[in-house]
Amino acid sequence: MTAALQFRNLTLGYDRHPAVHHLTGTVANGTLLAVIGPNGAGKSTLLKGIVGVLRPLDGAIEHTQIQKEDIAYLPQIAEIDRTFPITVYDLVAMGLWRRAGLFGGISRGQRDEIEKAISAVGLEGFEGRTIGTLSGGQMQRALFARLLLQDAQLILLDEPFTSLDAKTISDLLDLIHRWHGERRTILIVLHDLDLARAQFPETLLLAREAVAWGRTQDVLTAENLLKARRMCEAFDRHAEVCETDAA
Amino acid sequence: MYDFLIGPFVEFEFMRRALVGAFALALGGAPVGVFLMLRRMSLTGDAMAHAILPGAAVGFLVSGLDLFAMTVGGIVAGFTVALGAGLVARSTELKEDASLAAFYLVSLALGVLILSLKGSNIDLLHILFGSVLALDDATLVLIAGIATISLLTLAVLWRPLVLECVDPNFLRSVSGAGGPTHLAFLALMVLNLVGAFHGLGTLLAVGLMMLPAAAARFWARDLTSMIVIAVVVAVVSGVVGLLVSYHSGAAAGPAIILVAGVFYAASLVLGPVGGLRRYLVPGRHLEA
Numbered sequence: 001m002t003a004a005l006q007f008r009n010l011t012l013g014y015d016r017h018p019a020v021h022h023l024t025g026t027v028a029n030g031t032l033l034a035v036i037g038p039n040g041a042g043k044s045t046l047l048k049g050i051v052g053v054l055r056p057l058d059g060a061i062e063h064t065q066i067q068k069e070d071i072a073y074l075p076q077i078a079e080i081d082r083t084f085p086i087t088v089y090d091l092v093a094m095g096l097w098r099r100a101g102l103f104g105g106i107s108r109g110q111r112d113e114i115e116k117a118i119s120a121v122g123l124e125g126f127e128g129r130t131i132g133t134l135s136g137g138q139m140q141r142a143l144f145a146r147l148l149l150q151d152a153q154l155i156l157l158d159e160p161f162t163s164l165d166a167k168t169i170s171d172l173l174d175l176i177h178r179w180h181g182e183r184r185t186i187l188i189v190l191h192d193l194d195l196a197r198a199q200f201p202e203t204l205l206l207a208r209e210a211v212a213w214g215r216t217q218d219v220l221t222a223e224n225l226l227k228a229r230r231m232c233e234a235f236d237r238h239a240e241v242c243e244t245d246a247a
Numbered sequence: 248m249y250d251f252l253i254g255p256f257v258e259f260e261f262m263r264r265a266l267v268g269a270f271a272l273a274l275g276g277a278p279v280g281v282f283l284m285l286r287r288m289s290l291t292g293d294a295m296a297h298a299i300l301p302g303a304a305v306g307f308l309v310s311g312l313d314l315f316a317m318t319v320g321g322i323v324a325g326f327t328v329a330l331g332a333g334l335v336a337r338s339t340e341l342k343e344d345a346s347l348a349a350f351y352l353v354s355l356a357l358g359v360l361i362l363s364l365k366g367s368n369i370d371l372l373h374i375l376f377g378s379v380l381a382l383d384d385a386t387l388v389l390i391a392g393i394a395t396i397s398l399l400t401l402a403v404l405w406r407p408l409v410l411e412c413v414d415p416n417f418l419r420s421v422s423g424a425g426g427p428t429h430l431a432f433l434a435l436m437v438l439n440l441v442g443a444f445h446g447l448g449t450l451l452a453v454g455l456m457m458l459p460a461a462a463a464r465f466w467a468r469d470l471t472s473m474i475v476i477a478v479v480v481a482v483v484s485g486v487v488g489l490l491v492s493y494h495s496g497a498a499a500g501p502a503i504i505l506v507a508g509v510f511y512a513a514s515l516v517l518g519p520v521g522g523l524r525r526y527l528v529p530g531r532h533l534e535a
Contacts, residue, residue: 051420075414
């Protein structure tokens, strides 16, 4: 099995304070990995690091098999300006960025793809609506349609199920399992432990450092979860410079 | 009717020049204003307009009311403050609005101080409120050139600019165009403000950018129509403002901005999208 992603003693953070601390490990190609941890555990930070929005403070993230353009990233919905006057169709069409770039036109074939993606997430008829008029679930469906168009090998999902109803979650899970079946690598940040146990075979439990990483049922034990919560509560404004070299 | 609406422009060259200048400012400034509004940078535009003053004042100090010197000075000062405020906001705990406020207050005071060293009160009025009725050829060419550059640049940057507003993290994940796009947009803002500075002066330069944009927000749901409406509002404000000024003898620049203000107020009350109308005329609820 080849590695899709390798973390080598990775430290990511803000203003020198680590949010992800000395993380080492490998994500194999085609893995469906749940990333779980308390608030402030560095889950979103890790995704931002992988996608290149945030530079490592130390260590490295390697994805030699996968080009930067082959990574699709779904930010937390709160980071999107939903008051901006843009239609569902245009938002979804942005998924073609890698192929259309800054100036490229969108061909008739690609228009079909856009329509197919929109109907695959159950948003037919919403094409002309502006995103401000969508409910939370509809917005998340639109973003999944954009992911469909991106057709990426590595897919990073940051809390995609927050405040969605059961039907929407199950529709979106179907898409995720379809991607998994296509041997794509998927990292998904979650808070719902039951969902992780039911749907995702592998889990990384993160609390700035990796608390446990492996088969979901081995990782999500009461003991590990307690440990994770304790590790996250320690933030020291006057922390000393970290001298650790390897995890 | 003809005498009232068309006559002034047929009869007087300075009115025709003012009209052309107002059209150019409207075409370049209104679309930039819409993006400023959607990026929640409306007050940034205002602060930047003040920040141009010391540069223009230094130009004035060196070579009097000279177009080239004041334009270059204004552009340099504008960029310095735009980049400086951004840098302070990014590298310190001070938020961007506070650092802009600090920069523009210092700039405004510095500008007026420099002007007071050499100029008269008339010069000061001229610089603070512009002279849309006294645009010479060179100034018109400058303003028209800035409008052309603005429209072309916006056409080229449209896609990344929109994406940077909606979902900046997504843009960063697919492309490195976000940073350069933001800088280019700041440059457009400064250029348009410098252009507007010649016509409307430091204090009113943002008027033809922000008021039409804010008015358009109440009429359109999508970006393209919003920009078209903003441009139309700005152009009509220019024409009506000049006519009002001609017939009443009031100052032209403030008249133009006030007409735009009337459009804004009317849109606020009458506009169908998110304005006051839904409270004034609630109507019965729909089926779906």
